Amino acid sequence: MNLTFTAEEQRFRTEVRQFLVDALPGDIQERVRLGRHLRADDHLRWQNLLSRQGWLAAHWPVEHGGPGWGPVQRHIFDEECAAAHAPTVVPFGVTMVAPVLMKFGTAEQQARYLPRILDNRDWWCQGYSEPGAGSDLASLTTRAVRENDHYIVNGQKTWTTLGQHANMLFCLVRTDPAAKKQAGISFLLIDMQTPGITVRPIITLDGAHEVNEVFLDNVRVPVENRVSDEGQGWTCAKFLLTHERTGIAGLGHAKQALRHLKSLAKRIEHRGKPLLEQPSFRQRVVKAELELMALEVTNLRVIAAARDGGAPGAESSLLKVRGSELRQELSELTRRALGPAAVAFFPEFLYGDEPLDESYATSAAASAQYFNRRKLSIYGGANEIQKSIVAKTILGM
Amino acid sequence: MDFALTDEQRMLDETLTRLVADKVSFEQRRHMRNDSKAGADNALWQTFAELGLLHMPFSESVGGLNGDGTDLMIILQALGRGLVPQPYLFGLVLPGQLLALTASAEQQTRWLDPLLGGEHQLALAWQEVAARNDAKGITTTARRENDHWRLTGQKTLVMNLESAAATLITAKLDSGKLGLFVVPAASAGASGFDYRTMDEQSAGDLTLQDVELSNDHCLSENVEGALDEVLAIGRAGLCAQALGAMESACDQTLSYLKERKQFGQTLASFQTLSHRMVDMHLHLEQSRSMTILAATSLSLSCEERDYRIAAAKAYCGESARFIAEQAIQLHGAMGMTDECPIASVARHLVMFDHYLGDTDFHLETVSDRLDAA
Numbered sequence: 096m097n098l099t100f101t102a103e104e105q106r107f108r109t110e111v112r113q114f115l116v117d118a119l120p121g122d123i124q125e126r127v128r129l130g131r132h133l134r135a136d137d138h139l140r141w142q143n144l145l146s147r148q149g150w151l152a153a154h155w156p157v158e159h160g161g162p163g164w165g166p167v168q169r170h171i172f173d174e175e176c177a178a179a180h181a182p183t184v185v186p187f188g189v190t191m192v193a194p195v196l197m198k199f200g201t202a203e204q205q206a207r208y209l210p211r212i213l214d215n216r217d218w219w220c221q222g223y224s225e226p227g228a229g230s231d232l233a234s235l236t237t238r239a240v241r242e243n244d245h246y247i248v249n250g251q252k253t254w255t256t257l258g259q260h261a262n263m264l265f266c267l268v269r270t271d272p273a274a275k276k277q278a279g280i281s282f283l284l285i286d287m288q289t290p291g292i293t294v295r296p297i298i299t300l301d302g303a304h305e306v307n308e309v310f311l312d313n314v315r316v317p318v319e320n321r322v323s324d325e326g327q328g329w330t331c332a333k334f335l336l337t338h339e340r341t342g343i344a345g346l347g348h349a350k351q352a353l354r355h356l357k358s359l360a361k362r363i364e365h366r367g368k369p370l371l372e373q374p375s376f377r378q379r380v381v382k383a384e385l386e387l388m389a390l391e392v393t394n395l396r397v398i399a400a401a402r403d404g405g406a407p408g409a410e411s412s413l414l415k416v417r418g419s420e421l422r423q424e425l426s427e428l429t430r431r432a433l434g435p436a437a438v439a440f441f442p443e444f445l446y447g448d449e450p451l452d453e454s455y456a457t458s459a460a461a462s463a464q465y466f467n468r469r470k471l472s473i474y475g476g477a478n479e480i481q482k483s484i485v486a487k488t489i490l491g492m
Numbered sequence: 493m494d495f496a497l498t499d500e501q502r503m504l505d506e507t508l509t510r511l512v513a514d515k516v517s518f519e520q521r522r523h524m525r526n527d528s529k530a531g532a533d534n535a536l537w538q539t540f541a542e543l544g545l546l547h548m549p550f551s552e553s554v555g556g557l558n559g560d561g562t563d564l565m566i567i568l569q570a571l572g573r574g575l576v577p578q579p580y581l582f583g584l585v586l587p588g589q590l591l592a593l594t595a596s597a598e599q600q601t602r603w604l605d606p607l608l609g610g611e612h613q614l615a616l617a618w619q620e621v622a623a624r625n626d627a628k629g630i631t632t633t634a635r636r637e638n639d640h641w642r643l644t645g646q647k648t649l650v651m652n653l654e655s656a657a658a659t660l661i662t663a664k665l666d667s668g669k670l671g672l673f674v675v676p677a678a679s680a681g682a683s684g685f686d687y688r689t690m691d692e693q694s695a696g697d698l699t700l701q702d703v704e705l706s707n708d709h710c711l712s713e714n715v716e717g718a719l720d721e722v723l724a725i726g727r728a729g730l731c732a733q734a735l736g737a738m739e740s741a742c743d744q745t746l747s748y749l750k751e752r753k754q755f756g757q758t759l760a761s762f763q764t765l766s767h768r769m770v771d772m773h774l775h776l777e778q779s780r781s782m783t784i785l786a787a788t789s790l791s792l793s794c795e796e797r798d799y800r801i802a803a804a805k806a807y808c809g810e811s812a813r814f815i816a817e818q819a820i821q822l823h824g825a826m827g828m829t830d831e832c833p834i835a836s837v838a839r840h841l842v843m844f845d846h847y848l849g850d851t852d853f854h855l856e857t858v859s860d861r862l863d864a865a
Contacts (some may be wrong), residue, residue, distance in 0.1 A: 105494075413777055483763070
């Protein structure tokens, strides 16, 4: 066994790092570094640069315009992006709906949507959760009734991330209320401009507008916008949940957060000495360091298994649970490191374009991010759901 | 980056797993506890010798099979899974590697060759009560007098002392450096006090009162670097052994939850219990990662090696205790009985932390080097 990257992989890392130095616009990098929200245009500018480089669709096979990377390269790319304060690619088009289209879509659907994802013409958002269907997603009630060559869709979706910027929605709807609950679900692609769609912001406890409610009121969707057969929506959704989840631990982000925490705790003084030398604080940083080391090797084990042809299944649940817990702990330690400086809240700076004095700017995001990171153990299947998956699929309980 | 075992390593793993299943069942282990044939004469030890296991972790230059950290991990993990009582780590690997690093050709012929040949076992005495886990802050002294040395001091927690043909002993020299000596059993002035550890291993304290040794018993007059290297090997090995025991604890607990019924249903069907089981599994997998990290760190620079291995030992120490406590709890009152197989595993998992430096000791090492990391 060995944990070292090959010379070729190290060259790749250097290449990615150099690209980030050359290409990442300074103002976007600064917004990410300070934890400020990106504007739609910031996302698009960065994703267009990635697209031009051929690196936007990291998971895609070459025949669809992907770079042909394996899991190891994707891991290196993610790590380098996080370290350079590059924005995370908005995943709903390129990493979520695209693989479903490649696997289940018709040739026409692939030809129509994939190129538009690849050059950022479409901004996709996700219509999965509903007010009454969270962890129990299959109990969703948004209804689609067939009327000649259209579906008439009625219902409400929620937690739709960045839906305010999106022009396309992929959506799970119930087409057969009589069937067993998973069997009555279909997968629709919906143009957000269609009459009857209303997007309403949800302000989360960090004061941010990231997620939305989407109301669908007699929305007419052409039948050709259904992916796979009627009643096959759950199969598409499940495929999405197990597809390429080797990055789910957020290792690059955790590493970056720990680096940031350490440099912060060296700079901040406590009784005339760096905070990092305060024993009880230091002990928690040490524990986080250990957890990160373990998580990294576990992540590499899953990546190596995927590289060698295995599909990361329930192991990704382990990564999600431990990765989210670690990132939450790091956000807690960062907030604590700042102490009194973590208390002031500047939403117009964090979420808008208001300037803020440098002395406040560097610490402005810490508490908001602490609250924002609570989502990590809830979204994508709450950690308790992940544990139930491990119990069932790995332990056979 | 590669986590796959080679064909030879897979065979080694299978052979050992089969051997442990055949020879070291729960009942057989009980019997071994009272076996009068301890040490190298033990039948299982002789089987180890026949299988080449005693040569495996040593370099070719001393007649070994050039096994690396991964080979050592495979062996100790398999032995740990079956709680095999033979002192592979403490009676063979630690003193053997120290001899390989320090001994002259004559000394190797006298002490190392018979060790690898399964003719005798040895022990390593590096710890003292007042120094706790610090290998350097010891008070045992060795003085050169004409053509011999004289050793005085007291060593504690000398694993495998009772069965050792000789014990390697660290002592402070007049130079201020750390020396290493080989003290044959029953040397005049050396007296041992043998005991069993809480987790059923053989150990003892050793008192040295003006023990006179000829020059050829001095292995090194500056052993610090070699001792660090050997303790690193030992710590990586201990993690692997504990990992095997953690696997066993998780397997046993999972089976118990699936069999045992209360309120008309299996314990596994209760979500609060199944999630505790998953927590055990998470600790197990993270410990496996840390054990791999330790096993693949042995050839790095000393700073990098010691940092990673301290992290691994601290991490596995906490995980092992967590898994032991959960295993006892999930077995209910049965888990409190000596008769229940989980008892020996739990005892080992908790006590493992005390060997070769505990979690607090290793956290301190990580903490001291945190800024550089």
